[in-house]
Amino acid sequence: MRKLFDDHKTDLLVFGGLILAYFLTRLPRLDLIPIFTDEAIYLRWSQIMAYDASLRYLPLVDGKPPLFMWATSIVLKLFPSLDPLLSLRLTSVGGGLFSMAGIIFTSYVFFRNKRISLLAALLYLVVPFTFFYDRFGLADSLLAAFGVWSLGLGALLVQSIRLDVALILGTAIGLGLLTKTPALFFLVTLPLQLLLFNFKTSGWKIRLVKLFLLFLLVVIISQAIFSILRLFPLFHMISQKNLEFIVTPAEFLARPFEFFFNNLKTLLTWEVGYLTAPVALTIAFAFLRGQAVKQNLILAAIFLIHLLYMSTFNKSIFPRFLLTFTPGLLVLAAVGLDQMSTRLRPSLLVLVFVLVLALPVYTDFKLLTDPPTAPIPDGDSKQYINAWPAGYGVKEIRQFLARESSQYPKVTIGTEGTFGLMPYALQLYQKDYPNVEIKDYWPLGETVPAALLEASANHPTYFIIYQRPDVPPNWKLRLVASFQQGRSNDYLRLYQILPED
Incomplete structure (x- = not known):
């Protein structure tokens, strides 16, 4: 040797x-x-x-x-x-x-x-x-x-x-x-x-x-x-x-x-x-x-x-x-x-x-x-950095969910998309916020999904939109955070779903 x-x-x-x-x-x-x-x-x-x-x-x-x-x-x-x-x-x-x-x-x-x-x-x-x-x-x-x-x-x-x-x-x-x-x-x-x-x-x-x-x-x-x-x-x-x-x-x-x-x-x-x-x-x-x-x-x-x-x-x-x-x-x-x-x-x-x-x-x-x-x-x-498929904001939303999870017995979040960045980027870290329920939707309808609307009346309920530039007109939402995807005009947005009056 x-x-x-x-x-x-x-x-x-x-x-x-x-x-x-x-x-x-x-x-x-x-x-x-x-x-x-x-x-x-x-x-x-x-x-x-x-x-x-x-x-x-x-x-x-x-x-x-x-x-x-x-x-x-x-x-x-x-x-x-x-x-x-x-x-x-x-x-x-x-x-x-x-x-x-x-x-x-x-x-x-x-x-x-x-x-x-x-x-x-x-x-x-x-x-x-x-x-x-x-x-x-x-x-x-x-x-x-x-x-x-x-x-x-x-x-x-x-x-x-x-x-x-x-x-x-x-x-x-x-x-x-x-x-x-x-x-x-x-x-x-x-x-x-x-x-x-x-x-x-x-x-x-x-x-x-x-x-x-x-x-x-x-x-x-x-x-x-x-x-x-x-x-x-x-x-x-x-x-x-x-x-x-x-x-x-x-x-x-x-x-x-x-x-x-x-x-x-x-x-x-x-x-x-x-x-x-x-x-x-x-x-x-x-x-x-x-x-x-x-x-x-x-x-x-x-x-x-x-x-x-x-x-x-x-x-x-x-x-x-x-x-x-x-x-x-x-x-x-x-x-x-x-x-x-x-x-x-x-x-x-x-x-x-x-x-x-x-x-x-x-x-x-x-x-x-x-x-x-x-x-x-x-x-x-x-594709990877300066457009909607990028994941800018995902880490911050995970941290937000972890904080919400520590403050409330249950939190619900919905995502635009059933396969891809959403909901998988959130599901990967589910152990960090075990009492957060993740629901995925595609395509988005004219009104807030009934399950999310019902959840919003009982506990904090959120929704992520990142593929479409607008919000469905009949959705009652409050913008929580918005994250630019690199230098593009695309944004990943976190909303809170407001309960019906």
């Missing part, structure tokens, strides 16, 4: 430094951005599954594979006193650490260059795309981790033709499928790794046959793991959920490129916006000297295939859909920086590094200090 440490002391110290830097950038102010609609849903599912194992497939009710929620439920069980939102986001932090390790592994397998691996890890640390999602409670960070490991393991499988690598690769892809179904692309793009196959060695035909058999084994293992979801009778909901985002073959044939150009423009704008323009430009330098052409082509092609597929077939797109294959671009950017390091004078190279990293670091700083003003793509800013 001592000899192993001495032989790799520098590598271990660098890796340890990267891990330390990762936690120093991911953990501070982890709850600064309030709980978002999807986070509330995933966290509520995780909370239920943590204490009722019979409901371990609950996310399939909405067509969602459950692995991310399974992992979150474990964190909830291990740290029961921790804020549930932090438990959820710590799951993403873990996925991000797995991604950073994967990008180091993959870049080394592709290029056998430790400097490129280090640069790729540094870019992973500072690029706003990974920085934001590693700190946010969505499954995409974990999916990206399985994606980058599948990429590196696929390359290693082609180079080594080893059974153990195939077993690990099949497991990684299978776990990716249990996270989100776009992991199917990990299988679809696997044949691209054949560019790394050595056709010049003796016996290459036999090796190629072995490789194809191992590819088949990878498919079988990954599908076997995914098939555990078939144990739940709502497995078919996954395909139904996918139809909310993807056009059917009949729809495509009727209007082949209805979404293509707008999707392509939007997706590229989001990708460059999250990478930042300086980092995106360094990708081009990876192709300048004509070295490691096959490796560069694989990394670029995998991203482009995914991009073109989404542009053609997706009728709904979000920036997070791009995250899965972004680590490959970061490896290319690292190759570009490495190319510059061999061609530029040291003083000029320092200037280039400052220019490349300045904007990402600035964006990260804004996300850590003032998220509503952070220069991230509007597709996310207007």
Whole structure:
């Protein structure tokens, strides 16, 4: 062990430094951005599954594979006193650490260059795309981790033709499928790794046959793991959920490129916006000297295939859909920086590094200090921070309910919405106000629900409105508090329901 440490002391110290830097950038102010609609849903599912194992497939009710929620439920069980939102986001932090390790592994397998691996890890640390999602409670960070490991393991499988690598690769892809179904692309793009196959060695035909058999084994293992979801009778909901985002073959044939150009423009704008323009430009330098052409082509092609597929077939797109294959671009950017390091004078190279990293670091700083003003793509800013799905005010309302709960034997609160931020963001913390009754409603009628009106005559009764800008005209309410959602014109409002005269 001592000899192993001495032989790799520098590598271990660098890796340890990267891990330390990762936690120093991911953990501070982890709850600064309030709980978002999807986070509330995933966290509520995780909370239920943590204490009722019979409901371990609950996310399939909405067509969602459950692995991310399974992992979150474990964190909830291990740290029961921790804020549930932090438990959820710590799951993403873990996925991000797995991604950073994967990008180091993959870049080394592709290029056998430790400097490129280090640069790729540094870019992973500072690029706003990974920085934001590693700190946010969505499954995409974990999916990206399985994606980058599948990429590196696929390359290693082609180079080594080893059974153990195939077993690990099949497991990684299978776990990716249990996270989100776009992991199917990990299988679809696997044949691209054949560019790394050595056709010049003796016996290459036999090796190629072995490789194809191992590819088949990878498919079988990954599908076997995914098939555990078939144990739940709502497995078919996954395909139904996918139809909310993807056009059917009949729809495509009727209007082949209805979404293509707008999707392509939007997706590229989001990708460059999250990478930042300086980092995106360094990708081009990876192709300048004509070295490691096959490796560069694989990394670029995998991203482009995914991009073109989404542009053609997706009728709904979000920036997070791009995250899965972004680590490959970061490896290319690292190759570009490495190319510059061999061609530029040291003083000029320092200037280039400052220019490349300045904007990402600035964006990260804004996300850590003032998220509503952070220069991230509007597709996310207007969804997570600066629009009605954000959760500004939820924490304050929970604190208000806790105070009311300590003063009155019973309190009732109604919410606009039956699935999402409301009522789940309140139900998650029910233990803090056990005598508060939470009732959910959707859509809101012309008059106050009878149950709430009756409750208002006996004890304090409140209602939260956050999706519609107005109040139903016949509702008799008193505004208690209003919370702006970031810099938007949307407000989450808490009202007291006044009893009838």
